Amino acid sequence: MxxxxxxxxxxxxxxxxxxxxxxxxxxxxxxxxTPTRVVIFPFELVDTSQEGEMDGARADQEARLDRLTADLKAQLAASGRYEIIDLTPVEADYARLAPMRGCNGCDIDLAKELGATQGMVGIVQKVSNLILDVAIYVRDVETGRVVQVAKTSIRGNTDESWQRGLRFLVDKRLLAAPPGGAPN
Incomplete structure (x- = not known):
């Protein structure tokens, strides 16, 4: 027993x-x-080139920024790791506060209002027609802290070079990090 x-x-x-x-x-x-709920703000251009100083905004570059934003959303959604939150409900506030890179945390306020857990701000810095830097900053909505930075330099101001740079950032930086992001 x-x-x-x-x-x-x-x-x-x-x-x-x-x-x-x-x-x-x-x-x-x-x-x-469980997919991370993320709001992706439109990519922004910082043109520090002589051409930009003299000629101002270019339509082809503005179109590339729009494509980068749309492609980033599509690639992250397709990965299954992210649920992309629509920016439309706060579009008026976004338009008033943009650019996000210098709004002192307003991106987090907007992301929080949308119910996101992370916010992404993408920036293309044009040094010249040959040298451009692409960066994506991922911030945790709850803490406001940057949890991941994905950066690369590209050569050439073309549709192809911009897209290649974005694919690298998504595949080798954003999706290569553990879910929730980690600085890299």
Whole structure:
């Protein structure tokens, strides 16, 4: 009789131990499969080139910024790791506060209002027609802290170079980091 009770007790202890060990792993797996709710603000151009100073905004570059924003949303949504939050409900506030790169945290306020857990601000800095830098800053809405920075330099002011730079940032930086982002 004692041996049956001992076996039952050992079986119960083994089951409790297995559940105790499995619970954190299951929670981590669940967190990894739950998409991060993110608002992606339109890419912004900082043109510090001589051409930009003399000639101002260019239609082709504005169109590239729009394409980068749309492609970033599409690529992140397709990954399954992100749920893209529509900016439309706060569009008037966004238009009033833009650019996001210098609004002292207003991007976080807008993201919070939309129910996002992260906000992304993309910036293309044009040094010249040959040298451009592309950066995406990911901030946690709850803390306001930057959780990831993805940067690259591209050569050439063309549709192809801008798209190649974005693909690199998404594949090798944003999606290569663990869910929730990590500085890189």
């Amino acid at each position: 004692r041996s049956t009770a001992t076996r039952v007790r050992r079986a119960v202890i083994a089951m409790v131990a297995a559940l105790t060990l499995a619970t954190p792993a299951l929670a981590a797996q669940d967190a990894a499969t």
